[in-house]
Amino acid sequence: MRKIAIDAMGGENAPEEIVEAVLKAKPELPEDKFIFFGDEGKMKELLPADDDQIEIVATTEVILDEDEPVKAMRTKKDSSMVVAANWVKEGKADALLSLGNTGALLTCGIFIVGRIKGVARPGLMPTMPVESSDDGFNIIDVGANATSKPEYLLQWAEMASYYAEKVRGVSKPRVALLNNGAEFDKGDDLHKEVYQLLQDSSLNFTGNIEGHELLQGKADVVVTDGFTGNAVLKSIEGTGSVIIHMLKDGLLNNGVKAKLGALLAKDALKSVASRFDKDKYGGAVLLGLNSPVVKQHGRSDARAVYYAVKQIDKILTEDLTNTFKQEFSK
Amino acid sequence: MRKIAIDAMGGENAPEEIVEAVLKAKPELPEDKFIFFGDEGKMKELLPADDDQIEIVATTEVILDEDEPVKAMRTKKDSSMVVAANWVKEGKADALLSLGNTGALLTCGIFIVGRIKGVARPGLMPTMPVESSDDGFNIIDVGANATSKPEYLLQWAEMASYYAEKVRGVSKPRVALLNNGAEFDKGDDLHKEVYQLLQDSSLNFTGNIEGHELLQGKADVVVTDGFTGNAVLKSIEGTGSVIIHMLKDGLLNNGVKAKLGALLAKDALKSVASRFDKDKYGGAVLLGLNSPVVKQHGRSDARAVYYAVKQIDKILTEDLTNTFKQEFSK
Incomplete structure (x- = not known):
């Protein structure tokens, strides 16, 4: 089963619209498991229990839009975004979706998830x-x-x-x-x-x-x-x-x-x-990383997030990252 | 009397809309004289004879939008734009208005009208x-x-x-x-x-x-x-x-x-x-030249050109160029 890390705490409508979007997309994507990173109480309240496609990872901090990106990554070590990025880095998740602070997500993408060997710079x-x-x-x-x-x-x-x-x-x-x-x-x-x-x-x-x-x-x-x-x-x-x-x-x-x-x-x-x-095209992809990282607008509603989830599924299905790894390591 | 050089042949609606605009602005600007550069027959047909505020300078060529700017300036020496720019250079006119090829106008502005001493690069x-x-x-x-x-x-x-x-x-x-x-x-x-x-x-x-x-x-x-x-x-x-x-x-x-x-x-x-x-704001000014050069959109109608004429009058009234000359020669 492929695992998509969901930063459930980023963006103006977190976590409700994000959860709603994933729950809507879930039956259409039976191959995917969704790992929610966020406030445990809220997650348990919003998400169904005993669902093979759903996992909750409790985090206690949130990176805010006004946070300075590099500092936020370094100091908010238990934030939903940083923990989710670490799961991707460690191979416990295959992709990351976030609606949070763009600069912080770029920073986590580049410094935690890491760029593909041979790719000089990832592009958004x-x-x-x-x-x-x-x-x-x-x-x-x-x-x-x-x-x-x-x-x-x-x-x-x-x-x-x-x-x-x-x-x-x-x-x-x-x-x-x-x-x-x-x-x-x-x-x-x-x-x-x-x-x-x-x-x-x-x-x-x-x-x-x-x-x-x-x-x-x-x-x-x-x-x-x-x-x-x-x-x-x-x-x-x-x-x-x-x-x-x-x-x-x-x-x-x-x-x-x-x-x-x-x-x-x-x-x-x-x-x-x-x-x-x-919205129907999904979020912005940070291309050139070891795993797909997708940024959806902070103001996005459930409909927009739904398309971003489907987009990530498609990126994983087409195995883009491995193709890039083979291509650029030549 | 201040003299404004009008490239009457540039733009999609030349010369009719350009002439119409100047004739409309003329009574409001009694201090200005308008020198039209263009096809003599057409100019005489469209413009009133014996008007102290109007002068016609016959030119035989036109720089087209598809012309390569530097080449056009060098080879179409009798074009309305190049002749008008030379009049400005020689002090026979105080400003230049054109709806023609933007690149060619920038080229004529920089190489014929010339930049103010001390200004590193003119800006549009x-x-x-x-x-x-x-x-x-x-x-x-x-x-x-x-x-x-x-x-x-x-x-x-x-x-x-x-x-x-x-x-x-x-x-x-x-x-x-x-x-x-x-x-x-x-x-x-x-x-x-x-x-x-x-x-x-x-x-x-x-x-x-x-x-x-x-x-x-x-x-x-x-x-x-x-x-x-x-x-x-x-x-x-x-x-x-x-x-x-x-x-x-x-x-x-x-x-x-x-x-x-x-x-x-x-x-x-x-x-x-x-x-x-x-349109009501006039055209784009190439700032930093020895005399004001204003570019109005090639698709402009008489109304837009009217505002550009008023704009040039205001630039001359406020004596912008001399202020810049004093400022940047320090």
Whole structure:
């Protein structure tokens, strides 16, 4: 039986929504066992007793969003996140899911779970929606690394392409490089060099992609340095939420006419929202570690966590980590 | 009389919308003379004869969007953009407005108009809308430089802060650094160093800002390296246009009910769109040149160009360039 470590205490809706999500996914995933790390009293209250697919590991501390990542890992040794990461390291669990402090999870991932030999730097990779289809695209790295070197980006592209193919079912994923123009000689030295590395690789490299094209569905995998990727991901999310917020506000606070209009247009507006539902793609994967570590948004509800659980099952089924281990140890 | 050079042939709607915009702004700007560079026949057809505020300079070539910038500047010597830039260089015009090829305009700006002595690198700076007010914010550099050094960002922040104060009327502009986290030690070496430079400057530096906060109105000036700024600006614009496009599509192609809803909600939706109307802020300024050079979007209509003309008048009135010349030659 495969074992998925669940950090039950991370995120705004912990542990209730996390438990609800796992219990929903459980019957669909009979091969998986779920190990919950968290407050024993709460866990026993929320979880069924005598279930072969469920195990509870009592922890007494919680890493908070405001905690400094490295310090938190070192001092909160009995936190749900640190203990869960240690179980993965020791082989008592095969993957880790957390909704907690992103920086702390990256730190635990890199320093406890550890990176695959031959992988220079792990990269953080969410799946984002696109305008034209339900396929979405992967973007890597969105912030695990403040400084990036050309060879990191090549490895991220290789791992992300394999992920897109095996986990998302995309045949011959189109890989593009986020850059400041379409031509091959665009960008700074880093991006010019990565362009050549991708060009010379066996990946299905389709060239540069620019910021305004990201949501248009022109690539299945976008590779970027971690600094730019972080800024771009947050800008896209921020722009989306500002526009949606202003629309809601405009429709609800502009008199009866606007409200009635909103009511009539509800289904149409919902269909737009559902296309931009990134929850269905699961969480962000920290690619390049000895075992899969997935970070789901801290504000996620049970539905989002459900998809992240299914995503981890798929990553384990496809045995991504062992493939990467073989590939990069060459 | 101040003289504004108008590249009448750049952009999708040239020259008609450009001429219309200038003719609309002209009576409000009696101190300005407008020198149109473009096809003589078309100019004479569209412009009034015997007007002291109008002059036509016949040019025979046009730089196209697909032209390679440096090559275009060198070979299309009789293009509206190159001739206009030469007039500015020679002091026969005081500022330049163009809707043409961005790369070519940057090239003409840097190599023909020239940079201010003491300014290491000019930076491209648009004014963007924010959610909470009509104030907007400036972001610099959005792509004039693929590679940036700490001292460039400090100078951009200084020039942009002065612009925000004098041209946009913001008192003590809040200056923030685009970074991958809130804390002072975030980012790569470049951004850590810039943080210290800004901290030690006389600017009203408010710390780091992250991508999702840009449209929230937390800063009046955001400084960023040109590579990240380019990706972020395009991502914001791309996300906005994808969402608006999908909303329109959803409301118009989902039957009578959705259409009726859209009709009723029209005013509310318009008020959202008007908050995100970036046309009213004018074009992107290439800050740090010997004379103001403003780039307006290639797709701009007469209304957008009108605001860019008013913006240039204000930059000249406030004598920004001479202030920078004195400041940076110290």
